[in-house]
Amino acid sequence: MEKCKIESIKQLPVMPLTIEDMTWNKTGTWRLLTPVWMNKIAPCIRGCPIGQPIPQFIQAVLEGDWGTALVRLLEVNPMPGITGRLCYHPCQTACVRKDLDSAVSIKDLERLTADKGGIPRLTRRAAKGRKIAVCGSGPAGLSAAYFLAMKGYLITILEPSDRLGGFLRDLPEGRLSSEVLEREIRRLISVSGLDIETNASEVRARKYDLVLLDRTAYPSESPEARALEKFASSAGQYLDVENKEGGAGFKVVQVAEAVALGRWASNQTEQILGTAFTEESQPFTALDKGELKFSRLPDQKTIDLLERAKGGPDEAAATEAARCLSCGTCNLCQSCIIACPDACCRLDEDEGKIIIDLYHCKGCGICSYECPRGVMNMEYLP
Amino acid sequence: MKKVIMGTEAAALAAVLARVQVVAAYPITPQTVTVEELSNYVATGELEAEFLSVESEHSAMAACVGASATGCRTFTATSSHGLALMHEMLHHAAGGRLPIVMLNANRALSPPWNLYCDHTDSLSQRDTGWIQLYCSDVQDVLDSILIAYKVAEQAMLPIMINLDGFYLTHTSEIVDIPSQMEVDRYLPAYQPAEKVDPDAPSTYGAVCGADLYASLKCRRQKDMLAVEEAWLEAANDFANAFGRLHPTVEAYMSEDAEVVIVTIGTAGGAALLAAQSLRREGVAAGSLRLGLIRPFPKRSFTEAVKGAKHIVVLDRDISFGAEGIVAQEIKACLYGRSFAQVHGFVAGIGGNDITPEKLIEMVRQALSGTGDSVFLGESTWVEVIV
Known part of the structure; x- marks a missing residue:
């Protein structure tokens, strides 16, 4: 750095402030601990068998953006309108808000999102030219088929009966109307672009690289279950979605678990075919409730958004969504940006995240202390 | 209004x-x-x-x-x-x-x-x-x-x-x-x-x-x-x-005064009344209220007290080990510029009222060298028990 040449005091401003760019002063070299912007798995996400990004979709609901909210759900759950009705919501049992007043009605928000979100466009991965047959169209089979189709495989669902849905068809109208079931399946097909063969009688195994079998689709001893067993024998080699030995590690007792099983089976299939994407693994750490700070309820940003939503048709949903604390999940409240004494936190609007200028961050930790959601970690990075 | x-x-x-x-x-x-x-x-x-x-x-x-x-x-x-x-x-x-x-x-x-x-x-x-x-x-x-x-x-x-x-x-x-x-x-x-x-x-x-x-x-x-x-x-x-003047120093009959009572704050009113009373008794008294004390209004102050032989300073404060702070300020200002004697009084601290009578008493003690107030260091303390 070359020293400034000052000939007269008049060259200097009256306020004692620097007159040249100070970014040469890389104060980041003074840092011991480094702030790391890292979303955590919120207690509700951990409670959800499917691991739905609950704070994220609720944030979109809060902003009145049903389309985005639905995309967040469809990324991990092909039938939110069904889970939003049938699930016993372990997410709400885990909700932190429960200890403050009452849990956020996550299930209802999920149902509303599915009902209002239409048919959004999701990007599928590039076609891999591999063909997979999924036999049986219970929620697990549909889910496996959906995820594999989204991953770029050519999927054909082979259904022995004349309609998709498996045991979901047999539920009483009051629990799940056939209208909703039809709609959810229609969307699943439309989003993933998979093929369907109803009234199928056998599997022409040569046509496919792999055959999946969903034995959870129908009650055992039913005609459809017996038809599926015929598929199994005609296919020769197949992967059982349920794969009882060394499987997903849980028993399917309800629809959300079936969806989770389907996703797990889709990952298994990729492993078997050797075409797995490694980027799927999420680098998130689970959240300890102790990391959250709730002294400043309700959050300022939340109030603002709620105000905006007032009087609109979705007011009730927005009011409920505003109750979500967004545990461990950055909702871009920008407390860190306001609090940083060195102006090192910056909002990346395109990526929807906070960027930290590590050349100048001194590691004071104020951002981490201020973050109401426990997103900013202070880590020793040698 | x-x-x-x-x-x-x-x-x-x-x-x-x-x-x-x-x-x-x-x-x-x-x-x-x-x-x-x-x-x-x-x-x-x-x-x-x-x-x-x-x-x-x-x-x-x-x-x-x-x-x-x-x-x-x-x-x-x-x-x-x-x-x-x-x-x-x-x-x-x-x-x-x-x-x-x-x-x-x-x-x-x-x-x-x-x-x-x-x-x-x-x-x-x-x-x-x-x-x-x-x-x-x-x-x-x-x-x-x-x-x-x-x-x-x-x-x-x-x-x-x-x-x-x-x-x-x-x-x-x-x-x-x-x-x-x-x-x-x-x-x-x-x-x-x-x-x-x-x-x-x-x-x-x-x-x-x-x-x-x-x-x-x-x-x-x-x-x-x-x-x-x-x-x-x-x-x-x-x-x-607005038709109201708020100068750095507010002087009253100080031009021909032999003794000027200097105050800051609300005691200025009492000092003015004290000066009037003293004039009636034949003492050429004036008063001066310092509005500014930082920066010290050197020019206005020296001009206002240039004829004074005695300056009686009221201090509602004390700099322990030295004297009243306003008295110090005045001494520092007048050093080498005036031969006036500066008499520092510490009074009205902790809420005691400053009345014209008390100020007249201070002036009398300053001029005669005798009175009830206690001389301590460079200052004279008013209404104290020793």
Whole structure:
């Protein structure tokens, strides 16, 4: 750095402030601990068998953006309108808000999102030219088929009966109307672009690289279950979605678990075919409730958004969504940006995240202390 | 419009008329009414400002420093221990060249605990670089705050407006309140030459080497010394607009006086009455109230007392181990310029009332060398048990 040449005091401003760019002063070299912007798995996400990004979709609901909210759900759950009705919501049992007043009605928000979100466009991965047959169209089979189709495989669902849905068809109208079931399946097909063969009688195994079998689709001893067993024998080699030995590690007792099983089976299939994407693994750490700070309820940003939503048709949903604390999940409240004494936190609007200028961050930790959601970690990075 | 209001209310009203944009203050007796009033003005929308409730006076001044640096007209108010807690930030405000205006209600420092008038709180902050003004009455409070913003924003230095605790903060008087339009004409919006600007980032109060540090301090001293004239000019403009003059020193019959009673704050009125009484008794007495004490109004003061043989100084404060602080200031000012004898009296500290009779007694003791007051060091202590 070359020293400034000052000939007269008049060259200097009256306020004692620097007159040249100070970014040469890389104060980041003074840092011991480094702030790391890292979303955590919120207690509700951990409670959800499917691991739905609950704070994220609720944030979109809060902003009145049903389309985005639905995309967040469809990324991990092909039938939110069904889970939003049938699930016993372990997410709400885990909700932190429960200890403050009452849990956020996550299930209802999920149902509303599915009902209002239409048919959004999701990007599928590039076609891999591999063909997979999924036999049986219970929620697990549909889910496996959906995820594999989204991953770029050519999927054909082979259904022995004349309609998709498996045991979901047999539920009483009051629990799940056939209208909703039809709609959810229609969307699943439309989003993933998979093929369907109803009234199928056998599997022409040569046509496919792999055959999946969903034995959870129908009650055992039913005609459809017996038809599926015929598929199994005609296919020769197949992967059982349920794969009882060394499987997903849980028993399917309800629809959300079936969806989770389907996703797990889709990952298994990729492993078997050797075409797995490694980027799927999420680098998130689970959240300890102790990391959250709730002294400043309700959050300022939340109030603002709620105000905006007032009087609109979705007011009730927005009011409920505003109750979500967004545990461990950055909702871009920008407390860190306001609090940083060195102006090192910056909002990346395109990526929807906070960027930290590590050349100048001194590691004071104020951002981490201020973050109401426990997103900013202070880590020793040698 | 004329209204009967207290000194604390007048201060809040002046802040409203000055259209301050940020108020960060912590309540403390006897300043509390000012903070309550301002909070109310902001809540009702009569004052469009950011009112920051802070957890301490240190934070209050820190918030004012930040606010003022962004180019906002900023106001705060404190007293005694609150002012003492602000000490570090007072340096920051002055060194940062931030034109903050602050009310200080002069109150004794503890222990022993005492809520009443005493000037040691503000006078012990003399060297922080703040312009210091002491008000005589409620009208003076209102007017001085308006003049203060004009001077502060021109000099880029903060100003402390001092009010005698209870004698002025809690005394109701008739006050002529100027209209907002008139005030806007006298005091336009603050237009800072420099301010925090995210588009042109700078470091404020960055590290500075010895070479520039001394030069910057020298410039601050130069700018501070110029405030005496700047105040007179702003006060003249004010007098032209509103018909009330608030000079740096308020002298009464001092031109031909042999003995001049010097005071700061509300005792000025009693000193004037004492001078009148003494004149009737044949003593050529005058009185002088120092409005400014930082910068010390050297020119106005020496001019006003040039014929005096005795200067009786009332100090509602004490610098332990030396003497009354105002007396020291006057001695320092007159050294080598006058042969007048300076008689320092320490009286009215911790709330004792200063009456004309007491001042006459002080003058008598100063001239005769005998009386009930106790001579100690360089000062004579009034109404004390030894």
